[in-house]
Amino acid sequence: MIAIALPSIAPGTLLAAAVTSAAAGLYLMLPRGQGGRRERTARWLGGLLGAVALAGFIAAGRRLGSVGEEGVFLTVSLVAVVSAAATIASRSPVYAAIWFALALLGVAGVLLVLGAQFLGVATIVVYAGAILVMFLFVLMLAQPTGMAPYDRVSNEPLLSAVAGAVMLGVLSLSIGRLSSEPPACCAVPSRAAAVASPRVDDVDAPTTAGDPLVTDQVARLGGELFGRHLLAVEVAGVLLLVALIGSIAVVARAGDHSGELAPRRAAR
């Protein structure tokens, strides 16, 4: 509706307004140690400004081809963005973790819409299934009862919101300037160009990975992963091993307490 109501505003102005109101809304929603009625009013106002910012981003965004695709993309990306904002704005870290899980679901949906079936599922399995549970486990171990004072205040909320707005503004400006033509210096032979001017040796070459939307996508991704990027897979495996051994080593050293270390050393 807003997109229909605001056709005359230039997209640059719209984006600037959206970024500004997003920053103001984030500043209002971040915990600032107020408490009581003022805090609730600020959060309402912040949520309102955030909704205005989202509407601005939606209005400034390009329209996809079909209504169905557009609706699905809008839904999943709204879920991702809104719950990401709630993650950093919620006071209780447990709630933050649960909002983060919802943001992960949204991101997985975005990945599915963008044609990455394996990655969408892997995001849910690896992040929501393993990493997030680990976070929650540590939270349950380490969380004091009640709301801790450091959860109710922020570190420079105004400056942080301004930094985020600058980042977002620069990024969305450069995203808006993207054109379909590749720059003249380094033209990538895209699929569309290959179809437009088919060269026999290029099209038939099995190494052109091609369309991510093929039916045997996972198999081709695996082929790509263990073909062209085999060294990267090895490096990732070594990284996992090092992280495993490193965390075990740190935990094992922390097991004998720091208070006991000194006398034992002195005894030797």
Next chain:
Amino acid sequence: MTSLALLQNGLTVGAILFALGLVGILARRNLIVMFLSAELMLQGISVSLVAWSRHHGDFGGHVLVILVLTVAACEAAVALVFVLNAFARTGRLDAAAWQSLRESNLPRVVDHGLPPVDASIQRFPRLTPAGVLPAADEDAALQREHV
């Protein structure tokens, strides 16, 4: 044309997620929420990479996202070990508990005058009691070692 629109929308979502994670990691003081914000930034990167991958019809972005997942898992493991150690030393999940490590010309973070927690915000549901109250067997209670 549609492909470019999809690329731009995906990149916008990625940029918003990245900026939100940036604000979170700068502003919040809970160590775990800071790590959640870092993961949000990684999610933004993943969305951008997959959008580019779709645009160019190439699997390179997907491979990079798999590497991002791997690094995120390693980072979570190592970081949570450090968080647990920090909690064991200070008893707090507070980044400002380690402010003795700050630069010498920076002011000290002091929490002054926080108002008391508003109990009306945290209202947990209570289960209504249902069924018949079981009759207490006093002999069995007396024979138990630990009551």
